[in-house]
Amino acid sequence: MTMTVYISQDTTAVAVGAERVASAFVQAAQDADSNYTLVRNGSRGAFGLEPLVEIETADRGRVAFGPVSPGDVPSLVKSMADSKFDSHPNYLGPVSDIPWLANQTRITFKRCGEGDPVDLANYRALGGYRGLERAISLTPQAIVDEIKVSGLRGRGGAAFPTGIKWQTVLDTQGEQKYIVCNADEGDSGTFADRLLMEADPYQLIEGMTISGLAVGATKGFIYLRSEYPRAQKMLERAIEVATAEGYLGADLCGSGQRFDLEVRMGAGSYICGEETALLNSLEGKRGVVRAKPPLPAIEGLFGKPTVVNNVLTLASVSSILADGGAEYARHGVDRSKGTMPLQLAGNIKNGGLIEVPFGVSLSQVINEWGAGTRSGRPVRAVQVGGPLGAYLSRDQLDVPLTYEALTELGGMLGHGGIVVFDDSVDMAKQAHFAMDFCAKESCGKCTPCRIGAVRGREVLDRVCDNTASSNDLILLRDLCETMEQASLCAMGGLTPLPVKSAMDNFPEDFGVTDNQYEVAV
Amino acid sequence: MNRRKKTGGGIGVEQELESVKLMKAFVQQTAAKHASTQGGLLPCLHEIQAELGFIPNDCLDSVATAFSLSTAEVHGVVSFYHDFRTSPSAQHCIQICCAEACQASGSRELEVGAADVLGVEFDQKHPTGDYRLERVYCLGNCACGPSIRIDDEVYGRIDLAGLPQLVNEAMQS
Ligand SMILES: Cc1cc2nc3c(=O)[nH]c(=O)nc-3n(C[C@H](O)[C@H](O)[C@H](O)COP(=O)(O)O)c2cc1C
């Protein structure tokens, strides 16, 4: 009997050794004379268990071993041949029973890790393209209405209601409209877009195609950061196959409607994740932020009405159309509808992708999924929502993960990145990094951000050198206020968030040489 | 991917002139190809850099002409993006992730110590000329940091002690 073996080709899986495990497997199977088919799937995002090896069995379905090292492979192959795999030290049981995965609500990531990411027949067999087929039978307005019913809000960071954005593009007259996928994923601590593009690229392609039908756009661009070469290859191959099979191009599924798709690479600029800078970059210009209005929905790419959405937003659209907006809206709480793909990162034992309904608490994620820090030391700070998100302290970890609750705490959920720090962190250094990053990545269009970040970094230089005075901290707060109030975009406007939260929640790390700080604030 | 050919030392003046001519012809062709696509400038610059290893300042004119832009405008675009280089560099690139999630898992030590253990400063070429060292801000491997990238491969859970060997192995293969 031929066994089917799955070993991931995901960036992180490979970064921790999946490629070496795959080679070891080929060698060991040859030595043992076993018949096998090796499928290089995407990852399920349980990165604490990678390299994960999954094997299809006759009686127990897909079983998993992990984390597997090349040295474990010969005994693993032997245990399979002897049908004694459940006593292998790396044996985790059936994939569907692995607690890390079983306790999630996977909608957008349900197919990730199931098979070869560019196998279109497999995508279809797992329910793919049902959304597009349904969308083809609907009017553009009916598609937009379905998105409105779902309550979907943008997963890129700003959480703007997607249905309203699409309605604006639909209602704007224009010969040519565009769908732009924001795959710039610059936030440290986030990798959900990457994982999805590497594991289930058709879902994004399908979502963008549906979006095209909804607003009357015939052309789409995926703006992908250059740090993601694997995702690039995967998307390009998937677009080729989808085009050959009639799921892209001049006659979508025989409907007579057109949608073409292209991947364009960024060039290492964080600000190009901001949608108007991204549009400038796609146009071949410097990635400078544009003043709004006009909204991209009205005058976007090349001045045409344009939908700009994050990878996860567009991917979610496929299942919303397949199963209905109401089904999606069943999950979540308040105005945070559906599921949120959280990304657990930093100093964490079991990091990875956790798709859960909105409302799960931060401490639950860190303790139950993450199993605490990788260093084994206590958690001291957690940054939620990327480089522009707040640093939370231990006593804030009970916060439920919803857009509303994070905002109330003075933070933001953003793209769902959760970065855990242990007690060795120096929060003044983290604040310094936030200003430094802003100074490096500012597009330079407005003074509060361009100059403010440099001044902020100078002050924090002194704090880190222990040469700061209490006046410095007053100056820093002042700078933060100016940046918040007068910056054109959220880069300058939100950089004060990590800085101020670090000062507020960890004042002991901002010691000054005189002791007037308390009085001063 | 970097397809730059290695330039050996001691080539003659004629050969050098010949290679400059070839380079200029390549740039012209590439620019002409991309000028007709919408927003083709970035793809054009990416292709030039992939082939030549950098974007020579003296080819900006011909790119500008093809795109009906001024040389200053093209220069403005090239200088805006961290990825683009205007001077030749090493064939291989080692990037150390210095963003928050990697900081949380130990990249600050890596950042401070890398220059020492590898014998090369950031943004410089290693004395052997094999590779250059750069900082990068997130490689999407944040659950298994500290992360580094060597050309198109990402490596996770890197520590300072293991770095030289990893780099050596990568340079060998
Ligand atoms: C500095 C900055 C960086 C951003 N980076 C990203 C990014 O990498 N990916 C993303 O999807 N959105 C990013 N955004 C948000 C986008 O501007 C925009 O809101 C988003 O692409 C809209 O898509 P959505 O509604 O689907 O979230 C960024 C915003 C700012 C201000």
Ligand code: SF4
């Ligand atoms: S806030 Fe910063 S990044 Fe945003 S427009 Fe102003 S200078 Fe550019």
Ligand code: FES
């Ligand atoms: S922060 Fe280093 S890989 Fe994301």
